[in-house]
Each structure stands twice: as C-alpha cells, then as structure tokens.
Amino acid sequence: MGVGAGGYAARVPTTKPPTTTPPTSTPTGESRVALVRRARRIDRLLAERYPDAKAELDFTTPLELLVATVLSAQTTDVRVNATTPILFGRYPDAAAYASADPAELEQILGPLGFFRAKARAVIGLGQALVERFGGEVPARMADLVTLPGVGRKTANVVLGNAFGVPGITVDTHFGRLARRFGWTTSDDPVKVEHEVGGLFPRKDWTMLSHHVVWHGRRICHAKRPACGACPVASLCPSYGAGETDPVAAAKLVKTGPPR
Known part of the structure; x- marks a missing residue:
C-alpha cells in the first residue's frame, strides 16, 4: 500500500463495511x-x-429521460443513445408506450439485450403513467418510486436532470x-x-x-x-x-x- 500526498494510507474499501457509524466518527478518522x-x-x-x-443519456423531455434510464440497466449509455432516436420517434408519449405492440417494441429494443423484459417494463411504465398521473412524469420522489422499474437511483436521475430537483x-x-x-x-x-x-x-x-x-x-x-x-x-x-x-x-x- 502507498501513501497519498495528503497523508492518507492507501487502502481498498472493505467488502463488508460496518452497518452503522458512530455519529462522532468519520470513515477516515478525520474530524x-x-x-x-x-x-x-x-x-x-x-x-x-x-x-x-452531464447526464450521458440523450433526452429532450422527462419521459424520454425516464425511459432511457430504465433501458440503461445492464447495457451502456452509448447503446441506449443509439436506440432511442427510433424509439422516441415511434412512441412520443406515455399513451403510445401503454398501447405498444410488444413484438414491435422488442424489435426496436433488440440491440440493448434483455429486450423482452425491457419491452414489458416500458409498456408497464406507460400504463402506470397514463392510469395514475395523466400520462405525465411526476416530479416527486414519492411518486416516481411507485412506478414499475423505478427506484431511487432512476428517480434521482430524472428529478435532477429533467426537473432541476437536486438529487x-x-x-x-x-x-x-x-x-x-x-x-x-x-x-x-x-x-x-x-x-x-x-x-x-x-x-x-x-x-x-x-x-x-x-x-x-x-x-x-x-x-x-x-x-x-x-x-x-x-x-x-x-x-x-x-x-x-x-x-x-x-x-x-x-x-x-x-x-
């Protein structure tokens, strides 16, 4: 192990960190x-x-960013960005995703891998937006995480980059x-x-x-x-x-x- 110029002993993080940290301590022992x-x-x-x-997924609307982020699981942003121009042109709103033909959607998403699961996720996402939010992407964490396939990570991406809500x-x-x-x-x-x-x-x-x-x-x-x-x-x-x-x-x- 080396020592950085700041005087900290070089180390690799433990794989099983403590579940709690005393309020008066810090991970490095600093104040x-x-x-x-x-x-x-x-x-x-x-x-x-x-x-x-900036966000490395291409988008122009909150819906586009939400869909692109969901699709980015287990693939690269580059691949998603190569696929979404066709996708966004074919499905311009939540209602279009909600009523999408699975086979057609799967064909578009084929290059991303796991295309059947991702097609189901996007259709379910569109249906949830239409049924519960009038087809609009909500701008609150509490609402976003109720959508299928959306956790805090995806919600923070959308909030921070599409709505200007820090996350x-x-x-x-x-x-x-x-x-x-x-x-x-x-x-x-x-x-x-x-x-x-x-x-x-x-x-x-x-x-x-x-x-x-x-x-x-x-x-x-x-x-x-x-x-x-x-x-x-x-x-x-x-x-x-x-x-x-x-x-x-x-x-x-x-x-x-x-x-």
Whole structure:
C-alpha cells in the first residue's frame, strides 16, 4: 500500500463495511469538519477536470429521460443513445408506450439485450403513467418510486436532470468512488446517498453526481484505477489502489463516451 500526498494510507474499501457509524466518527478518522472540507475540495477539482459533465443519456423531455434510464440497466449509455432516436420517434408519449405492440417494441429494443423484459417494463411504465398521473412524469420522489422499474437511483436521475430537483445518483461508479474517497463505508445505495448528501450543499447534489460518475468511468476504474493520472490523488485515502506511475496511468485513462 502507498501513501497519498495528503497523508492518507492507501487502502481498498472493505467488502463488508460496518452497518452503522458512530455519529462522532468519520470513515477516515478525520474530524467532521476536515472530511467536509476535503470532500468539497475533491468536487471542485473534479468540476475543473470535467466542465462538460452531464447526464450521458440523450433526452429532450422527462419521459424520454425516464425511459432511457430504465433501458440503461445492464447495457451502456452509448447503446441506449443509439436506440432511442427510433424509439422516441415511434412512441412520443406515455399513451403510445401503454398501447405498444410488444413484438414491435422488442424489435426496436433488440440491440440493448434483455429486450423482452425491457419491452414489458416500458409498456408497464406507460400504463402506470397514463392510469395514475395523466400520462405525465411526476416530479416527486414519492411518486416516481411507485412506478414499475423505478427506484431511487432512476428517480434521482430524472428529478435532477429533467426537473432541476437536486438529487444524488448512487450507481456503481458513485458508490465505488464514495468509498474510495472515504466519504462513506457503506455499500447500501440509500445509506451512501444520505451520508454523502450530508457533506455537500443540497444545490450541488446533481452536479456532484455527474462529476463523480464521469471520474469513475474515465479514470477511477473498478479494477485498474489510474491513480497516477488522477486530479484528486493528493486528497484520496485510496491513492495507490491502482497504477501510480504517471505514464502508465495515462494509458488507462478513457476519453470520449464510455462504452
């Protein structure tokens, strides 16, 4: 294990973190004030590195974003974006999804994999929107999570990016980096959402999510993080978990849309 420039011993997060954390402690042993300052500094540096960070699913309406997010399970955003122009053109509203012919929808969704299950999910989603929300995507977490196939992660994506309601999207990238950064020890998405949310102003939550996810997709990979090319290496307790040589690390950095 190495030691980051910030003085933190490099370590890989435990696979089974404690279920509770005493209110007076922090994952790294820092004071609460020090943890908040370090976390916000990391976000500022990531914002500088990724000034164009945003949702990587293409959409123009809340419904399009909701459908695209549901379809993104177990596939890539690139594949979803290649499929949705035809999909959105054929099904312009919730009523169209609700009455869709399953075979036709399955054919369109074929490139995404699990197309039968995804066709059923989209039809069910359209039916629920028509029956309970007048065909409109609701702008409240409490309503969104009642829709079939929609959990807090999907709801926060829609709220933050389609309605401007701040939310933290805890996908696999965000959860991994939150633990590596020492912001949490939990692998429970809801706990991660609330613990990390307490470190940042609410107004910053949506962009924080984009910054962290972009960093996880491009540099802080699950298996071979490019520590030597990381803009927040000096602030990361897990520095040394990956390649620290700058030249070798630079070769691990991914550019462009993740595939």
